[in-house]
Amino acid sequence: MGTKPEEERERPRLYLISPATIELDHFEAAFRDALAGGDVACFQLRLKDRPKEEIIAAAKRLFPIAKAANVAFLLNDDVDLAKELSVDGVHVGAEDMPYKEARALLGPEAIIGVTCKNSRHLAMEGGEMGADYVAFGAFFPSSTKANTTKADPEILEWWANTTTVPSVAIGGITVENAETILRSGADFLAVGNGVWGYKDGPKEAVAAFNRVIDKVMTT
Numbered sequence: 241m242g243t244k245p246e247e248e249r250e251r252p253r254l255y256l257i258s259p260a261t262i263e264l265d266h267f268e269a270a271f272r273d274a275l276a277g278g279d280v281a282c283f284q285l286r287l288k289d290r291p292k293e294e295i296i297a298a299a300k301r302l303f304p305i306a307k308a309a310n311v312a313f314l315l316n317d318d319v320d321l322a323k324e325l326s327v328d329g330v331h332v333g334a335e336d337m338p339y340k341e342a343r344a345l346l347g348p349e350a351i352i353g354v355t356c357k358n359s360r361h362l363a364m365e366g367g368e369m370g371a372d373y374v375a376f377g378a379f380f381p382s383s384t385k386a387n388t389t390k391a392d393p394e395i396l397e398w399w400a401n402t403t404t405v406p407s408v409a410i411g412g413i414t415v416e417n418a419e420t421i422l423r424s425g426a427d428f429l430a431v432g433n434g435v436w437g438y439k440d441g442p443k444e445a446v447a448a449f450n451r452v453i454d455k456v457m458t459t
Contacts, residue, residue, distance in 0.1 A: 252422055252453050253281035254446060255408055256311075257432040260288040264298055270442050271302055274435055275309045277446030279453075281428060282351075284331055286316040299325050312351055319345055331355070331375070334362070339369050353408060358391035360398065367405040374399070375430065378411020379421055382432075393424035400425030415448040422456040429453075 256274060258267070274280065283306050287295050299315065303325070306313040312328040315321055319342045322330040329351030332342055342352050353373040354366040363374045376391050376399070391411070399407045409426035414434040421429065429449065438445030 249457070250427070251457055252427055252429065253279055254435075254449055254453075255282040255284070255428040255430040256280055256435060257284045257410075257430055258286050258298075259432060259436055260286060261290065262287065262298065264301060267298075268301055268305070270436060271305060274442035274446050275305070275311060277443035278450040280309070280311050280446060282312040282314060284314045284316055284430075286331075286432075288316070292321065295321065296325065299327060303327055314351060314353070322346060322350070329353070329372070339366060339371055343370065357389040358395060360395065363395075363399060364402075367403050371405065373406040373408050373428065375408040375410050377409055377430070379409055380412025380414075380417055382410075382412040393421055396421065396424040396426050400427075415445065415452060418449060418452045419456060422453060 283302070285295065285299055285302065287298060295318070303313045314329045314331050315325070315327055316331050317333065317336045319330050319332065319337045323345055330342060330346065331353045332339060333355040339352060339354055346352065351372045353375055354362070354371045356362040356366060356374045356376055358376065363376070366374045376395050378389065379391055379393060396407055396409060406427035407425065408428040408430050409421045410430035413421060413429050413431050415438070418429055431449065435442050435445040
């Protein structure tokens with residue numbers, strides 16, 4: 241087995257995830273800084289267990305910034321709110337609204353990704369139903385999610401050789417450990433604290449991640 245030859249592989253991209261709690265003015269500045277650092281495909285607003293009005297305020301502030309930068313804007317879990325705010329899509333976990341219901345509510349153009357943790361069965365199921373991506377992880381200890389399921393990078397290699405549905409790798413990914421995940425076949429790197437907590441700031445983090453991606457694509 242082996243991942244696709246690099247000449248056949250689309251360049252992997254970054255998928256940013258917000259902290260679980262934010263101070264909106266401060267985070268807006270960090271978000272703008274990150275997007276100035278280089279290529280970013282997607283941003284997920286993941287304000288876990290926060291009041292609805294707080295999530296709405298953050299989405300209304302951050303969505304136009306993402307849109308202007310051509311970055312897809314997803315909400316975590318809340319399909320109804322994603323529809324209400326007309327964002328680009330939603331990420332749903334195993335305990336959230338089922339994929340088919342989410343698709344029926346949001347329509348064919350919405351981006352809908354599904355959590356698969358380390359389950360090949362859930363990934364195959366999601367891919368067959370039409371999910372826009374499947375998310376595997378956690379690959380490393382994560383400061384964003386305390387209760388995580390450990391995943392082995394081999395599952396990314398298996399997926400890359402099984403289907404064309406994109407994979408998102410998540411869980412403790414940093415500039416220092418991203419190369420292993422990329423070489424295993426991940427299409428997207430989902431990064432939270434690896435960007436927001438980076439020693440030189442979010443802009444430099446995004447630039448550094450993109451340098452790692454370019455290295456993998458050329459060596």
